[in-house]
Amino acid sequence: MRELAAAGWTVVALARREDRLRELTESVGAAGSYVVCDLTDEASTQRAVEEILRGGAVKALVNCAGGAIGKDPVAEASLDDWRAMYELNVLGTLRITQKLLSTLKQAPDGGTVLIVSSTAGIEPYEGGAGYCASKSAERIMARVLRLEQIGEPLRVIDIAPGLVKTEEFSVKRFGGDSSRAAAVYEGVPDPLRAEDIAQAARWALDQPDRIDVDSIVVRPRAEGSYTKLYRETR
Incomplete structure (x- = not known):
């Protein structure tokens, strides 16, 4: 949000935690606003989209919500962890993209769908099957949407960090384990x-x-x- 606001964009942030949203939007002033939204929930997302559209046209959608849960091998992985990653990383991205697609194509000179995926969607690794699969699905979603929208006033961009x-x-x-988290870096x-x-x-x-x-790969x-x-x- 800060980067886009500094570049002259007017930005609406969507997330579940209002305290973090408020702090973020206050830091960018009049260029930023927010709507509390759970992208894994159909009704919450629909309400958010309706509120956004009341503010006028939408030029770009940046899908950056997502996360990894657990790092267990396939044989021991939690179905609930996989389900949660798919609900947010894949279905949440699909849900908000579908709801804003028509208005994006009505923007002057066309609109943009930008998806922040991950290099995990390119290079699978041990212990990361669920997360890698969800990020691969996001990358495929972006690529297929790009093909399906050829000739339409829509850009589709994938950024894989x-x-x-x-x-x-x-x-x-790692479920709040700060020592395991620190070891990653x-x-x-x-x-x-x-x-x-x-x-x-x-x-x-x-x-x-x-x-x-x-597509952009950034490492x-x-x-x-x-x-x-x-x-x-050392």
Whole structure:
């Protein structure tokens, strides 16, 4: 939100936690507002879309909600964890995209659907089957939507980040275990930050409407792939 607002966009943020939304929108001033919304809930998402549309036309949709839960092998993985990841990462993205698709195509010079997926959708790894599968589904969704909308005034962009250090992603994945979460980034020089992905999204959105940036893969310099990660030793 901050990156887009600074670039001149008017941004409406959707998320479940109102305290975080309020803090975020206050930091960008008049360019930002929010609607409390649970993308895994049909009624909540429908209410949010209706409120957004009352404010006028929509030029772009940035799908960045998502997360990983657990890192168990397939033989021991929790069905509930997989279900939760699919509900948010895949079906939540599908739900909000479907509801805004027609209005996006009515925007001047066309609109954009941008999906923040993950390199996990490109390179599966042990312990990550559920998350990798959900992010692969998001990437496929973006690609198929792009093909299906050829000739329509719509751009479809997929941004796949690699190792990004945020305050919540790994903590949530490991059920609040901060030591396991910290170990993910231990010794890695300069992992990506959320702001790096926001800048990539802003750049892609700010290209002329005739240009569709189909896919961007963003990794820290220290990460060649999920299994090729440089860590400094002390």
